[in-house]
Amino acid sequence: MTALFKIALRAIMRNKLRSSLTILGIVIGVGAVIVMVSIGQGAKVFVEKQLESLGINVLIIIPISTTHAAARGTTGTITLTAEDAYAIARECGAVGYVSPGMRTTTQVVYGNMNWTTGVSGVGPDYQIIRNWPLKSGRFITQRDVNTMAKVCVLGQTVVTNLFGMLDPVDRWVRVNNIPFRVIGVLSAKGQSPTGQDQDDTVLMPYTTIQRKIMGVTYINYILASTITTEARFEAIDQITALLRQRHRLRPNEENDFTVISQVEFASTVMETSQTMTILLGSIALVSLFVGGIGIMNIMLVSTTERTREIGIRMAVGAKEKDILFQFLIESTVLSSIGGLIGIIFGILVSKLVSYYGGWPSLLSSPSIVVAFLFSNMVGIFFGYYPARKASRLNPIEALRYE
Amino acid sequence: MQDIVLLKDVYKVYTMGDIKVTALDGVSLAIKKGEFMAIMGASGSGKSTLMNILGCLDSPTQGKYYLEGIEVSRFSKNELAEIRNKKLGFVFQNFNLLSRTTVVENIELPLIYGKKISKNDTDEIYRIIRILGLEGFEKHYPNQLSGGQQQRVAIARAIANNPTLLLADEPTGNLDSATSTDVMNVLCDLNRTMGITIVLVTHETDIARYAGRVVVLKDGRVLSDTPSHSPGTPAVHASCETVP
């Protein structure tokens, strides 16, 4: 076997240009697989991270019926109250934390700087539900909610635009011409899966928005976390039942609210990125396949060219399997060298892509191992036919071959 | 003396579509150990076909071939390869050396397919290289050698595995007369000093005179089988066979 290895290596070295071109085909194939898979994986992880930032166990309850949204018009938007939110927290066992939510867009002013942004009114549990750590300061407390305190917590984008490098905690900003004390700064969360900048936000007690800014008594939405991801269906049922009862809806009446689960949205996004990985991967596999055909082609040419050599080897006692292995080893060595270089090449390219393209890439060692094994298999698979053909030659005819 | 080769009524028929060519038409032949035999005959008389069968490169269509008492005529491809490796050596008209492969590597070739190459074998290879006067050419490639030298390398390869039978199909066919004499002397030497049994195909009576026995084929049959001490043979060309 070691002798056959030597023979195969010598044959590869003898025809350097041809061997390199054959190897190049595999390099491109394996490289493409590595790049595509790592980009696909990177995208998946990226999306996963974004979904996590949204809160995977989060339910959103909005005061509108999905079926009759248009018909109901604006009346639908005033059916939810903070009491509904507290009732859910109290009575629904599958629900963990609850926060009433208000939303408006307005201008925030600091000194001579101003910035138009979304202002959210939330409860103290909002931070837990969104799993959103603070960068500095403190979050809104129940006391702030009860007293309709004029305090706010700023997202990173707002801080950057109003304060630059300054620490905004304990400084005063004006919202709707009312001075608010900044009590905390949220850590950066990045884009949402739908591409919105989640850091472009100002949070304040929902009661403050209700009374001081908008002058209303209803709330825009309720944010609730379920105790586990699996408990979400139970939670939806419990919330639906509770709200129907609280809103005194008759059995034949439609819900005047909708419960949205993030999980369903998340799984759709995940599926999409999964599909993308598979698609990219299969395109790359095609190029690996083409590389394999290149090996087969070269090995066929090479066995025909070396017919006489095969005849000589057979005359001195090489068995069918000796010839078979000689050529199989040759094609496998070619494809393995191609595989190794392709892996290095693939790693470099995916690093470059993620560096310059701003596209995340993730190199997993299993995918590298699989790519290498696959390149070996390509060598064996595409080298087998030419090798078998060579081993089946008739020695007399092979010796006579010109 | 034991028969190294025993052919009993051997036929070889090539079928090409509807046409049947009988290349060997009932050949019976016995070759003793240490013999130096020449096969002659017109073109197409079946000399190469006979050599291929003797060399276990091909099997007879009919008839029996015993090599050292073992019937090899029904051997499988694999078994024939084994026999070629252990018991036979070939020398061809066109040398058939591996190009871009050094002299030593060419000579070692049969050993690769036999067993592992041991220190003993390496010594043996260098002994053979000395016998054939190839010292200094070990690392040369075939295309750097003259025809005579190439044929010497081929002979060295043929005897590297210490075969019982050496087969040479027109070994001097591509050589000028001086080099032919040289190569024939080498073969004679191997026959005389090492007792290697040799079967040689040639068209030239001059070459056939080196052999102790000449078999003439015609249309796939043995036409004559005679010792080669024909009158008028120059002394220097006298048969060199060891067996009387």
Ligand SMILES: Nc1ncnc2c1ncn2[C@@H]1O[C@H](COP(=O)(O)OP(=O)(O)OP(=O)(O)O)[C@@H](O)[C@H]1O
């Ligand atoms: N593979 C083959 N297929 C068909 N016919 C063949 C084959 N090999 C040899 N023959 C035929 O068998 C006959 C004997 O051929 P062979 O090669 O043995 O002759 P030869 O005596 O060696 O001739 P030469 O002196 O020209 O080398 C010829 O008629 C040849 O055409």
Ligand SMILES: [Mg+2]
């Ligand atoms: Mg012939």
